[in-house]
Amino acid sequence: MNYWLMKSEPDAFSIDDLKKVKTEPWDGIRNYQARNMMRDDMKKGDQIFFYHSNADEIGIVGIMKVVKEAYPDHTAINPKAKYYDPKSSPDNIRWQMVDVGFVKKFKRIITLDELRQHEKKLKDMALLRKGNRLSILPVTKQQWDYILTLA
DNA sequence: GCCAACGTTGGC
DNA sequence: GCCAACGTTGGC
Numbered sequence: 001m002n003y004w005l006m007k008s009e010p011d012a013f014s015i016d017d018l019k020k021v022k023t024e025p026w027d028g029i030r031n032y033q034a035r036n037m038m039r040d041d042m043k044k045g046d047q048i049f050f051y052h053s054n055a056d057e058i059g060i061v062g063i064m065k066v067v068k069e070a071y072p073d074h075t076a077i078n079p080k081a082k083y084y085d086p087k088s089s090p091d092n093i094r095w096q097m098v099d100v101g102f103v104k105k106f107k108r109i110i111t112l113d114e115l116r117q118h119e120k121k122l123k124d125m126a127l128l129r130k131g132n133r134l135s136i137l138p139v140t141k142q143q144w145d146y147i148l149t150l151a
Numbered sequence: 152g153c154c155a156a157c158g159t160t161g162g163c
Numbered sequence: 164g165c166c167a168a169c170g171t172t173g174g175c
Contacts, residue, residue, distance in 0.1 A: 007173085030171095031158075054173055112174080131156045133172045 002041060003139040005049040005060070005127055006100070015050045015061045015105050023067050023101045027075045028083040030095060034136040039070040039096050041138075048100060049139060049147070051127070052109070059111035060147065068099035106151045114150065121146050 006026065008014070018024055029035055046066040052058060073095040075081040076088040088094045112127075119128060126137040139147075 009173090033158090058174075133157060135172085 002043060002046045003048070003141060003144040004037075004042065004046060005051050005137045005139050006064075007051045007053040007135045009054045010052045011055070014052065015102075018050065018064060018100070018102045019105060021102075023099055025068075025073075025097050025099050027073050027081075027097045029073065029097060029135060030076075030083055030085065031134065034134055035094075035096050037136055037138065038098050042066050042069060042098050044069055047103070047144070049144075053135075057109050057111060059109045059113075059115065060106070060151075061109050062105040063103040064100045065103050066098050067101040070096040070098050073097040108151075110147060110150050115147070118146070118150070 013024070026038075029038065044066050048064045048066065049060045050062045050064050051060050072093040074093065075083055076085040076093050076095045077090055078084060083095075085094060115122060115125070116128060119125075122128060122143050125139070125143050126132060126134075127139075
């Protein structure tokens with residue numbers, strides 16, 4: 001079982017939105033590294049931290065899981081979609097997505113600030129590394145368990 | 152709204 | 164294959 005962290009701007013899609021709809025196709029990923037992780041390493045049942053970015057309160061807000069493994073992100077070939085990709089075509093969709101399911105919302109948000117305060121315990125957590133803008137990040141079991149104790 | 156830190160594109 | 168220009172992300 002692998003562990004992940006996925007970012008979303010709560011204005012666009014928040015943990016409360018996920019709680020309401022239960023499952024959601026995680027479309028719009030347009031970064032090769034992130035796509036490759038979804039395609040190659042994300043397995044059904046993997047656990048994911050839901051992270052709110054670009055918000056009043058930035059941080060981890062809950063847990064979701066992979067309910068469907070990677071498949072083509074058809075929004076890439078929809079000219080009206082927000083993340084339309086003119087270089088993709090129906091027989092060559094460059095992007096993939098997974099479906100995620102709601103697991104739980106934390107009673108409180110584990111803010112980025114707080115995570116930084118635990119930097120030593122969360123050694124080399126990808127999220128805390130400088131300049132990291134990937135919207136999907138791997139989390140180690142140790143980091144996962146430690147963050148759960150914070151929550 | 153600013154800007155640092157990227158990733159991507161495209162001309163050469 | 165290099166790299167300048169451009170676009171995007173995301174914290175502040």
